[in-house]
Amino acid sequence: MENVYYYNTKIGKISIVENGAAITKICFVNKDELNVEGNETELLRKAIKQLEEFFEGERNCFDLPLAPKGTEFQRKVWSALQEIPFGETRSYGEIAQIVGNEKAARAVGMANNKNPIPIIIPCHRVIGANGKLVGYAGGLNIKEKLLKIEKDYKR
Structure with a gap:
């Protein structure tokens, strides 16, 4: 099962998705999508914390499990x-x-x-x-x- 949560950030609105074990997606969100219900998990909180640190210049690499789907x-x-x-x-x-x-x-x-x-x-x-x-x-x-x-x- 995937969990998604929506965040306002320094660069605009984003959603972060995780599959219970790893981050699977980050999407740039338009205003209309921001009111969608989400389930903020510990992994999603960790991801947004690291992204916010990156946006503030406090982090130059990420330490998150990733599972991108692709060829x-x-x-x-x-x-x-x-x-x-x-x-x-x-x-x-x-x-x-x-x-x-x-x-x-x-x-x-x-x-x-x-x-x-x-x-x-x-x-x-x-x-x-x-x-x-x-x-x-x-x-x-x-x-x-x-x-x-x-x-x-x-x-």
Whole structure:
């Protein structure tokens, strides 16, 4: 059984979902969805506490069990994203090389787009080859905020 809870954060409204053992999703929420009933568990409280610490520059890595659902390739990309150091970025092409297929930059972009646990699996750290911000499920304004948090608090 999945549990979900909704939170107001520094970057906007989000929902966090867990399956009883691990975090499975983080979603950016529009205003209408925020009134949905949820079940706040200990794991969800731990997740929001760590996210709030991240937003305040007090945490640069997460210590949470994660269970993202995706294809083998997507999971490989998401694993590579977790290796990008706090405060740094990589291009889609660089991630493609890391996962062993230098021609898969577009596929990396699609895997990034399907990342079910943004922020914790830091897809916001992936940028275009020209250094420009491109694509983000929460919108480019949130991607920019997340990168600014990391730049301002890089240790």
